[in-house]
Amino acid sequence: MATLAQPVGPFALGTFSAPDGDPFPGLLARERVLDLGSALDWAPSGVRDVLERWEETLPVLHALAADDGLAWQPLDGLRVHAPVEPRQVFQSGANYRQHVIDLEVAHRSPDDPRTVAQARAEAAAMMDRRAAEDMPYVFIGLPSAITGPYDDVVLPAWARQPDWELELAAVIGRPAYRVSVEEALSYVAGYTIANDLTDRAGVFRRDMKAIGTDWLRSKNAPGFTPLGPWLVPAGSIADPGDLRVTLTLNGETMQDESTKDMLFDVARLVSYASASARLLPGDLLLTGSPAGNGMHWGRLLRDGDVMAGTITGLGVQRTRCVKETP
Structure with missing residues (x-):
């Protein structure tokens, strides 16, 4: 059964199924769903x-959403899947100023001689340099990590520090290659919610520090990207x-930040990603996580935790963590 969290505007798109049926593309309007495969x-x-x-x-x-004479069915009772199956997932890292500063402090090694204030000051200076150099940080994720907005999230046995990262995701609406910042938003069809789960223990390759980050292992386990609704x-x-952008863990607010804190906005990220890669319809561009992750709170995900994430106008996703069974 779907959680009745309505989006802003006259309609939204989603992927739905009846209890024993196949998924179908649907138009959601006023708590009703229209099967676009038939409409x-x-x-x-x-x-x-x-x-x-x-x-x-x-x-x-728009015309279909206003037509009450069509074969609408109630949202309540339908299963809600991830709204789109992308071919490519582009992810922006270190894009929220406060988030990066918090992680710099949380990831300090025990022998780091800096005080907390010094670590925060250095991280802030780094963010200022990045903004001045106009160089976003974008990497690639896997579509196989995507799961539905109400599905359980399986925490792999090897994940020692699983963490949450609620993010605004832009969905591409037409092929974009080498587009300017000024025209970039015209390539965005819409927006949805993504929770970009990360195993913090697996982010950095400790066997060879020169390699840097290992996003494959730390972010791309099956179901590590709840998407939608x-x-x-x-x-x-x-x-x-x-x-x-707000995320609660077992009812307690952990993330509560505005996208105003983004270092690079959606237009800049789309333009930057399209400078190297050809973005395709349905592709996702995750815009980064705001402050308030588990590393900041000193509290990581565990079996039975329930995360609820919402972004203004985009609805609510709710997922339960379950530990991997042998």
């Missing part, structure tokens, strides 16, 4: 198909640079 004459098999024809289909979706069209979001 659109070209029968898309998934939300990514809709995004492949986004510009021509968007006006049709909805894809909200960009036109319904007044300013992606002014949204509230």
